[in-house]
Amino acid sequence: xKWDEKLSGSVQHNNSLLxxxxxxxxxxxxxxxKAKKHPVLVFNKAVIxxxxxxxxxxxxxxxxxxxxGAEGSLVLEQTIAAIPHDVFIILDGKRNDIGNTxxxxxxxxxxxxxxxxxxxxxxxxxxxxxxxxxYKEKCSFILCRTSNPxxxxxxxxxxxxxxxxxxxxxxxxxxxTNLNCGAVVxxxxxxxxxxxxxxxxxxxxxxxxxxxxxxxxxxKTIRYGTNSQGEMxxxxxxxxxxxxxxxxxxxxxxxxKAAGLRDMMNTYR
Amino acid sequence: xKWDEKLSGSVQHNNSLLxxxxxxxxxxxxxxxKAKKHPVLVFNKAVIxxxxxxxxxxxxxxxxxxxxGAEGSLVLEQTIAAIPHDVFIILDGKRNDIGNTxxxxxxxxxxxxxxxxxxxxxxxxxxxxxxxxxYKEKCSFILCRTSNPxxxxxxxxxxxxxxxxxxxxxxxxxxxTNLNCGAVVxxxxxxxxxxxxxxxxxxxxxxxxxxxxxxxxxxKTIRYGTNSQGEMxxxxxxxxxxxxxxxxxxxxxxxxKAAGLRDMMNTYR
Numbered sequence: 001x002k003w004d005e006k007l008s009g010s011v012q013h014n015n016s017l018l019x020x021x022x023x024x025x026x027x028x029x030x031x032x033x034k035a036k037k038h039p040v041l042v043f044n045k046a047v048i049x050x051x052x053x054x055x056x057x058x059x060x061x062x063x064x065x066x067x068x069g070a071e072g073s074l075v076l077e078q079t080i081a082a083i084p085h086d087v088f089i090i091l092d093g094k095r096n097d098i099g100n101t102x103x104x105x106x107x108x109x110x111x112x113x114x115x116x117x118x119x120x121x122x123x124x125x126x127x128x129x130x131x132x133x134x135y136k137e138k139c140s141f142i143l144c145r146t147s148n149p150x151x152x153x154x155x156x157x158x159x160x161x162x163x164x165x166x167x168x169x170x171x172x173x174x175x176x177t178n179l180n181c182g183a184v185v186x187x188x189x190x191x192x193x194x195x196x197x198x199x200x201x202x203x204x205x206x207x208x209x210x211x212x213x214x215x216x217x218x219x220k221t222i223r224y225g226t227n228s229q230g231e232m233x234x235x236x237x238x239x240x241x242x243x244x245x246x247x248x249x250x251x252x253x254x255x256x257k258a259a260g261l262r263d264m265m266n267t268y269r
Numbered sequence: 270x271k272w273d274e275k276l277s278g279s280v281q282h283n284n285s286l287l288x289x290x291x292x293x294x295x296x297x298x299x300x301x302x303k304a305k306k307h308p309v310l311v312f313n314k315a316v317i318x319x320x321x322x323x324x325x326x327x328x329x330x331x332x333x334x335x336x337x338g339a340e341g342s343l344v345l346e347q348t349i350a351a352i353p354h355d356v357f358i359i360l361d362g363k364r365n366d367i368g369n370t371x372x373x374x375x376x377x378x379x380x381x382x383x384x385x386x387x388x389x390x391x392x393x394x395x396x397x398x399x400x401x402x403x404y405k406e407k408c409s410f411i412l413c414r415t416s417n418p419x420x421x422x423x424x425x426x427x428x429x430x431x432x433x434x435x436x437x438x439x440x441x442x443x444x445x446t447n448l449n450c451g452a453v454v455x456x457x458x459x460x461x462x463x464x465x466x467x468x469x470x471x472x473x474x475x476x477x478x479x480x481x482x483x484x485x486x487x488x489k490t491i492r493y494g495t496n497s498q499g500e501m502x503x504x505x506x507x508x509x510x511x512x513x514x515x516x517x518x519x520x521x522x523x524x525x526k527a528a529g530l531r532d533m534m535n536t537y538r
Contacts, residue, residue, distance in 0.1 A: 023370065063366060063373035069346070069381055073339035094365050096390055097332055098417040098483075101292065104332035112338055121365055123392050124415045125422030146393045148367040153394030157436060159426045164433070167426060214367075 003116050003139040003180060007088045007205065011056040011231060017222070017269070018262040019057040019090065020254075021209070021238030022047065022079060023064050028243055030250050038071065040064075043250070044079040047242060050251040051258045057088035057116075057234050059207070080113055089116045090207065090234075094143060096121035096128050103131040110135045117141060119184055119207065122168055126175055136178045139205065144168045144196055147186025147210030165192060169199040182207055185225070187216025187235065194224035202227040205234060211261070212240030218261070222268035230269035237261055272385050272408040272449060276357045276474065280325045280500060286491070286538070287531045288326040288359065289523075290478070290507030291316065291348060292333050297512055299519050309337065312519070313348040316511060319520040320527045326357035326503050328476070349382055358385045359476065359503075363412060365390035365397050372400040379404045386410060388453055388476065391437055395444055405447045408474065413437045413465055416455025416479030434461060438468040451476055454494070456485025456504065463493035471496040474503060480530070481509030487530070491537035499538035506530055 011017060024040045033039045048058065060079065065072035083089055091113060095105040109115045110132075117139035120132055132140040145155055145165040155165040165185075172181050183200060185193045187210035197206065208225050210216035218235075225233035241261070245253030280286060293309045302308040317327065329348065334341035352358055360382060364374040378384045379401075386408035389401055401409040414424055414434040424434040434454075441450050452469060454462045456479035466475065477494050479485035487504075494502035510530070514522030 025373070061366070061370055063364075063370045063377070067373045067377040067381065069377075070339040070342035073342055077338070094390075095332075096363050096365075096412075097330070098415065101330055101332045104294070104336045108332070108336040108338075112336065121363075121390050121392055123390055123412060123423055124417055125419030125424070127417050127419040128415075143365075143392060146367065146397075148393055148396050150394030150396040153440070154392055154433075154437070155394070157428045157433065159428065164423075164426065168423070171422070 002137050006086070006116055007056065008231065010086055010088050013086060014053055014055060015266065016054055016056045016262045017226070017233050017235050017265050018055050018258060019059050019207070019234040019236040020047070020051055020055050020241055020258060021059045021061060021236045023061040023238040024242060025064055026068065030246050030248065032248060038075055040068065041075045041078050045082045046251040047254050048082050050255040052084050052087060054255070054258045054262050055087060057090055058083055059090040059092050059236050062091060062093040076113060090118065090141070091115040092119045094119050094121045096124050098124065099127050099131060102128050106131045106135060110138050117182065119143065122171065129175060133175065133178055133180060136180055139180050139182050141182035141184050141205070141207045142168065142172050144172065144183040145185045145189055145192045147188045147214055147216065151186060151189065166195060166199060169196045172204065173200060176204065179203070184209070186210040187221040188214055190217060190220035190224055193221065197224055197227070202232070205232045207234045207236065209236040211235055212237040218264050219268050222265050226269060235265060271406050275355070275385055276325065277500065279355055279357050282355060283322055283325060284535065285323055285325045285531045286495070286502050286504050286534050287324050287527060288328050288476070288503040288505040289316070289320055289324050289510055289527060290328045290330060290505045292330040292507040293511060294333055295337065299515050299517065301517060307340065307344055310344045310347050314351045315520040316523050317351050319524040321353050321356060323524070323527045323531050324356060326359055327352055328359040328361050328505050331360060331362040345382060359387065359410070360384040361388045363388050363390045365393050367393065368396050368400060371397050375400045375404060379407050386451065388412065391440065398444060402444065402447055402449060405449055408449050408451050410451035410453050410476045411437065411441050413441065413452040414454045414458055414461045416457045416483050416485065420455065420458065435464060435468060438465045441473065442469060445473065448472070453478070455479040456490040457483055459486060459489035459493055462490065466493055466496070471501070474501045476503045476505065478505040480504055481506040487533050488537045491534050495538060504534060
């Protein structure tokens with residue numbers, strides 16, 4: 001199944017644009033889990049079980065698994081296996097390298113871990129991205145405008161009268177010959193999000209981190225990030241949902257937070 | 270020991286600016302190794318044993334280990350353990366993320382795998398790099414001008430009259446308050462290398478991939494990449510050395526190729 005069918009299926013089935021970020025910091029999970037074997041996996045499975053009917057996607061940031069060493073690879077694999085087959089899976093690694101090396105990253109993320117989508121960084125230009133785009137059934141979200149405070153330091157540099165992040169947005173349209181490019185734009189920059197959606201048109205998905213702990217506004221995120229059908233935006237929240245409670249009720253607290261966020265998003269669609 | 274002491278120690282001890290890239294593609298190693306347990310590890314150990322007196326550094330590109338899953342983490346760890354304590358170790362992952370996540374990557378690469386240096390991508394600006402730079406004893410090589418054919422697609426964009434890669438070089442100087450920044454510049458772009466060395470001055474190391482298979486010129490690489498003392502350049506070759514022979518003599522063939530390259534580099538210092 002091509003990525004866009006799977007994504008629109010999960011968006012419609014769960015009536016949701018919410019992407020839950022399984023950025024599971026092993027140091028922050030509830031203390032009582034830490035004595036268990038593979039505590040991050042136990043935590044992830046509980047969060048997935050509690051939220052799987054509320055989300056369009058899960059996004060796993062690879063840093064939180066890489067830091068676990070060999071166990072991280074196993075936890076990543078088994079977390080992915082615990083996600084229902086009809087929910088979209090994004091592996092967020094922001095990978096970038098020259099062609100023959102980028103191909104290995106693409107194999108790791110798409111073939112081995114079975115991601116539906118990945119995030120990539122375009123600083124190397126088209127040939128560093130191409131090995132990902134060759135997976136025509138999969139989607140590659142290209143960093144455009146990131147959510148962090150110093151995002152503008154390079155991304156706002158003016159090329160003529162166009163900031164770099166908009167040049168990247170135009171490149172994304174140009175590179176999108178297989179209809180499998182997406183963009184990453186932070187919710188913390190709503191005006192930039194509006195301009196990127198305008199450049200990308202209706203058919204390119206935007207992955208939008210930065211609501212929740214980072215402070216992005218939900219209403220503007222939905223109004224500016226979605227296309228004219230109120231779709232093609234995946235709004236990610238991680239810490240706010242994962243660590244809604246540090247007690248034994250962490251999963252139900254995550255569910256409550258996720259449900260509230262999904263419903264709030266839907267009021268603005 | 271601070272990174273620059275260790276690096277200048279290995280440069281002087283082995284009289285070498287050669288960095289061997291252990292970008293070990295499991296599909297390309299000699300066939301007779303494939304029946305062994307952990308063939309990539311066996312291969313790496315043999316290459317290290319055959320070249321360890323000829324190099325200033327080894328660079329391990331993480332893509333080739335990530336694609337091996339949990340085994341990759343073990344192979345990475347044990348390859349690093351097989352490198353002599355006085356040889357510089359670079360983990361090449363080109364990682365980039367927002368602050369709290371970049372911190373996890375830094376922990377993984379510096380604390381867990383014990384790298385002396387890493388490569389990072391600066392598209393997110395200072396705060397995505399800062400968690401790496403906080404490791405004051407370690408070095409972070411920031412992508413500046415990459416070696417691939419489409420490098421210029423973004424990196425040559427003109428900011429006023431300055432191309433982006435030179436803006437990044439200036440940022441590297443600005444961010445270098447802990448004296449632990451390096452730059453990555455491809456040997457395939459000698460004029461750009463010359464200009465970046467000029468911007469960075471004498472004390473910032475440049476990691477230079479792209480000689481060998483990618484076609485970078487060794488003479489220009491050394492003349493333009495080193496500082497006024499003929500140091501602070503790490504010239505990486507991977508495939509040309511690793512896969513010099515596909516037979517049982519692969520390690521001695523790697524040694525011959527590495528020795529030739531080191532000696533050629535030294536004639537131009």
